[in-house]
Amino acid sequence: MHEDPRDLGATLRTQMARWPTGAAVVTSCSNGRLLGKTVNSFHATSLRPPLVGWCLDHRSSHLEDWLTAEAYVVHVLAEDHGTLLSxxxxxxxxxxxxxxxxxxxGVPLLEAEVPLRLTCRVQHRLTAGDHTYLVGEVMSLDTSEATPIVLQR
Structure with a gap:
């Protein structure tokens, strides 16, 4: 199926929603403001050094605060965290x-029992189209036996 190039973004979004993915809440603090958002673009970037990354939409609320934050925490959500996700x-x-x-x-840590919690210091901010890819070095991690949530439309 050939798409009009102007429509590819909308089609890509719809089709990627069909791909099973996890969900995480990323939290941070910048300029005294607590920051938190749900993401499904989270993944491991490197093992040596231990780096993880996620993508921040340029339309995101508090974009400048996110871009100046020096640290963040990724909370991988469990299958029973639908309310937290919402x-x-x-x-x-x-x-x-x-x-x-x-x-x-100074980053906020959610009290919820999550399958994986990674505390990270920002190492790279890379512009990629209408997003910025935030790469952080993992400084510590906590795990539990909780089963991660899987999303798919």
Whole structure:
């Protein structure tokens, strides 16, 4: 099927939603502002050194704060974290209503038991089209036996 190049972005988004993926909540703090968002673009980038990355849409709320943050935490969500997933997709002012504490570098750590939690320091910010790819070095990680969530449309 050949698409009009102007429509490829919308088609790509629809088709990529069919691809099973995990979901994570990334949290940070910049300029005294708590930051948190749901992402499914998270993945390992390197093992030596241990690097992980995720993509930030340039239309994202608090874009400048995200781009100046020096650290972030990736919380891989568990299959029973649908409410947490929804909360971090919803209104910005409600994302940190409960269940978090301050971690290293001032980043917020969610209290939820997650399959994987990675505390990272930003190493690279790479512009890629309408997103910035944020690569962080893993400084610490915590795991649990919780089963990660899988999303697919």
């Amino acid at each position: 909360r971090f997709c919803g209104p910005v002012e409600r994302r940190f209503d409960d269940g978090w504490r301050t971690g290293p570098d």
